[in-house]
Amino acid sequence: MDEEVLRDVVTLLHxxxxxxxxxxxxxxxxxxxxxxxxxxxxxTEMRAAGLDVAGTEPVLVALADRREVIAEAKDQMHMLIAYSRGPAPSPGRHTLDELAEHSGLSPTSVRRFAGDDRATAGVRDVLARHHGGGDPEVDAMRAIVQASAQDRQDVMTAVLEGLPAPARTRVRGWASDRFGAGSR
Incomplete structure (x- = not known):
């Protein structure tokens, strides 16, 4: 590894x-x-990642790392938008225009992210795991996933009965996307 290139890369990044x-x-x-x-x-991190091995190129490794950072930031933005338009309490809710302005996305993209039931379910799952409580919608999805293919329809019917109508619709749509049209 070229020490000068490594020093230049970390200087450009920081x-x-x-x-x-x-x-x-x-x-x-x-x-x-x-x-x-x-x-x-x-x-230190670049060396620990194997950059002290002959043949590794610090510029390419840094570029790959930045690509991962961008992908992670996009995923986090998607989840924040889904949270703000879905399960957030009223002080955390924002208009599509506010979200578009602050995220740098178009209102159409924000609307698409805000209406993504899977993203909203992902938000609910993360928050339920963090807060230690169960979210009935996420619990229903888990039960459906864990059911055998033969029992899935019966399990789905049973768990959907206990959900409010909007959650029931979201879980049905999610199940249809995941397991096919017969899951409705």
Whole structure:
């Protein structure tokens, strides 16, 4: 591995902030120290990821890593939009226009994400796991998934009975997408 290339890559990913003329010299020193630490940490992570093996290219590894970061950020935006338009309590709910403006997405994209029942179910699942409580809609989906193919229709009928109409519709649609038209 070329040490100069590795140093250049971590410098490009974590450059020193422009502190020239900064009004608070102590704050400027802190910002510079944070940038140096981020470069040191990034270099350590890249080495730990195998960049000290001959033949690895730091630029390509850094690009692949940035691609993963972008994909993760997109997934998180999708979940936040689904949360805001779905299970969020009223202070966390926002209009499609607000979400579009702050996410940088078109209103059409926001509407598509906000109406994605699978994303809303994913949000409910994450929150239920985090809060330790069960979400009836997610519990219904789990029961359907865990049922054998022969018992799936009976299990689905039983779990749907206990859900309110909007949740019942979402779970039916999800099951149809996942298991085929016969799941309705």
């Amino acid at each position: 450059p020193d902030p422009d502190v020239e003329g900064f009004p608070d010299p102590e704050r400027a020193a802190v910002l510079l120290a944070q940038a140096r630490q981020r470069r040191k940490d990034a270099e």
